[in-house]
Amino acid sequence: MLSSIALSAQWGKFADPSVPRDAKGGVRMDAPPPRTADGKPDLSGNWLRADREPLPSELAGLFSQRNRDAAGDVVVEPPVPVFPADPRSPPIAAFWDISTNINGGLPMTPWAADVKKKRMATDMKDNPDANCMPMGLTQFHMQPQPRKIVQTPKLIVILYESNYGLRYIYLDGRKLPPAGEPQPWWYGYSVGRWEGDTLVVETNNLRGAEESQYDGWLDVRGTPFSGQAKFTERFRRPMFGKLEIDVTLDDPKAFTKPFTVRINQRVMVDEEPIEFVCNENQQFRRRIKVD
């Protein structure tokens, strides 16, 4: 996002006939969520993050006025909240620093605190996003570029516009592989199941921060997770226009106790993610003079 320029390519205007609309043609965000033939909520669609992002201190003064709203925030989301606040919501995860909205911060172990400190001390030059690498699950969920969910009964695919991310969630009954058994992978190994209208996805065997400097990033500041991380994501589509993802991270090497954050996404209709080939014009490392 900071380093690569996306060239847009897109289909012409294509009005999706399955989208609920009001008399003026506006999208009815609060319409009931669609369902699949087998009665499950259908999470399929294009999604943009919905939560506001406060301006991190590192960026103070770096952005011109036109990139800010009246409150000084970086404008990558709509100026007013898309959805009313949910009083039952866990703390909202922030893209820049996942702990921003958590009272008292995160229960980081000394190891994790040290990793994060070192990453911030080098201006996050190894941020996987900026290096055309796959990101951590939460960084992918919060990235401002859209993602497309394709849901089938036994397999859900998430296609991320940013860095050509591609994630599979298996619902075909296979079990999560034992921790530490298969080779760790950027997206880990994910299996999902339905609990009522909630899709519960468990993921393990991720490439943690021990693997390389590009691995195990929860956010832009580099809050780490380790190879021991187990993510549990609970996806809900309470209305047509909203996707709620509650992410619980259980990672005893990086955090003294599990914690849960929420990421809200809003539907994007009548347009598609564009092709974004990060490696086409990689200037980041050259410009910050690390190579």
Next chain:
Amino acid sequence: MRPSWLVACASLVFATGIVLDAQWIKLTTPGLPRTPDGKPNLTAPAPRTADGKPDLSGLWKNDGGDRLYNNVTADMSVSDVAPSAQALFTKRSLEFGKDSMETQCLPLGPAYLTTRYRDMRIVQTPALIVIAFDDGMHRTIWMDGRSLEKDPNPTWMGYSVGRWDGDVLVVESNGYTDRSWLDFGGHPHTEDLRITERYTRRNVGRIEVQVTMADPKLYSKPIVFMMPIKLLPDTEMLEGFCENHHKSRERMTTTKAATFVQVPASTLSRYAGTYDTVEDDGTKHFATVTLDGSDLWLDYDGKGKELLMALSATRFSWSGSIVEFAPLNGGGVNVEIHYVEGTERGARRK
């Protein structure tokens, strides 16, 4: 035996570009028909979706062999290829593909159809089909009735729409950037490239895809070939990720490509003919050598002709392996093919 330079080259790229693989635990693919002994029944009838269409979903691998990987025009004459395209192909072949998409961690675009070692996953829904490759790239094929745009913004993966013609999935694609190649050998294309694919699922284990690449500015007739793909049962995709900031390409540019020479057609024509060859272990092969345009071509075991690049009047590079001709008194020609693994020897048929 086939040239091993691809493996060597791939190893070079992998060693320097660092591609890491991951694998799910060995699993029994759910939902596959099986024989009484529990093995996947790959010849069982093709599965169908709820709406009665053939279901192409699953994990697949290009089973087209080596034929078109280096030369998508293997079944065509050089005269069907515009001189500018032929010159670019020869240049890129001489450079062993150092500027190819693969060495730059860029999407292969149309070359996914000619690259045999890529695994692919097809995810089929009524309105959208996704084909995802093991390098993380994907295609979206729209089945919702939209039409291709006349002048889309060019992309690496192009724009695709599909429709059912009976039990055949017909996919039409356009909007490809002219930076991609049609094959690893380096055949170029323009932004006018249009690709038509016809997918027929013969049974559980096999899909046959007829591919037509039309680009009349560079190719006087459409390039047509079959791409068979086979099911990968009881396993998971070995995914790779290409890290671009590891200098692999800079290192490759140190390889000198200037060791090739021009040999007159009158000399090259003396090597034309079919050769019977034998590997060190006794395995027999045949190779047909032809002169087309100003270049010598080798068709090994009938798999399609590939460019021979002259190192001298008698020594040629065949994708990195060495083919050496020895004219004999009395008109015969002997041949030796030197691989990394050994030497294959033979003589021209009388």
